[in-house]
Amino acid sequence: MYEGPIQELIDELSRLPGIGPKSAQRLAFHLVKAPAEEAKRLAEAILRAKERIFFCRECGNVAEGDLCRICGDESRDRTVLCVVEEPKDAATIERAGVIRGRYHVLGGAISPLDGIGPEDLRVQELLERVERDGVSEVIIATNPNLEGNATAMYVAALLKPAGVKVTRLASGLPVGGDLEYADEVTLSHALEGRREM
Numbered sequence: 001m002y003e004g005p006i007q008e009l010i011d012e013l014s015r016l017p018g019i020g021p022k023s024a025q026r027l028a029f030h031l032v033k034a035p036a037e038e039a040k041r042l043a044e045a046i047l048r049a050k051e052r053i054f055f056c057r058e059c060g061n062v063a064e065g066d067l068c069r070i071c072g073d074e075s076r077d078r079t080v081l082c083v084v085e086e087p088k089d090a091a092t093i094e095r096a097g098v099i100r101g102r103y104h105v106l107g108g109a110i111s112p113l114d115g116i117g118p119e120d121l122r123v124q125e126l127l128e129r130v131e132r133d134g135v136s137e138v139i140i141a142t143n144p145n146l147e148g149n150a151t152a153m154y155v156a157a158l159l160k161p162a163g164v165k166v167t168r169l170a171s172g173l174p175v176g177g178d179l180e181y182a183d184e185v186t187l188s189h190a191l192e193g194r195r196e197m
Contacts, residue, residue, distance in 0.1 A: 006032065010025050058102075059071050059103050060087075060105035061105050062087045070094070077101045080099070080139065082139040083104045083126065083139065084141050085109050085148065086107070090105060099139070106142075107121055107122050121151070130159065131162065136164060138167070139167050139169065140168045156168075171193065172187075172193055
């Protein structure tokens with residue numbers, strides 16, 4: 001245990017998700033040893049992000065203004081919505097370059113153990129967008145885990161009465177993977193989602 005500013009820095013860094021006490025200590029000592037200008041750039045970048053980054057009023061993604069760059073792009077297909085849990089998920093899918101539609105960020109997944117129910121997510125906003133924008137397909141791209149699957153089933157059930165096509169990302173074996181390393185659940189999903197060649 002250290003004292004003073006170094007311990008304060010370690011404590012603050014360890015509050016970040018995915019940063020344990022040892023990682024926080026390594027980061028703190030890196031910052032202390034780094035040139036003052038490097039630490040200043042990091043601090044200024046954090047402050048700028050807090051001052052200038054908001055959430056898009058349309059989709060819930062990160063934005064510098066009222067709308068994110070995707071919602072502001074008139075060339076994007078308004079009739080296709082890809083539903084994701086968090087902004088980072090939309091960024092991941094966007095990097096693949098396969099969806100020319102728009103996104104809808106729920107802000108999490110249903111997780112009763114964590115006290116997160118459907119009312120804590122941006123589900124109502126999704127239903128309003130589907131109706132208002134004449135959406136013809138909703139691609140549900142929640143994580144393939146218990147919470148993501150529960151959220152996907154809940155959203156799909158709400159969308160069925162609207163007559164919109166609801167699809168789910170396929171899950172299964174990774175490209176370049178070996179069958180011998182696949183667990184039973186992954187292999188089961190891969191077989192269920194098989195397609196004709």
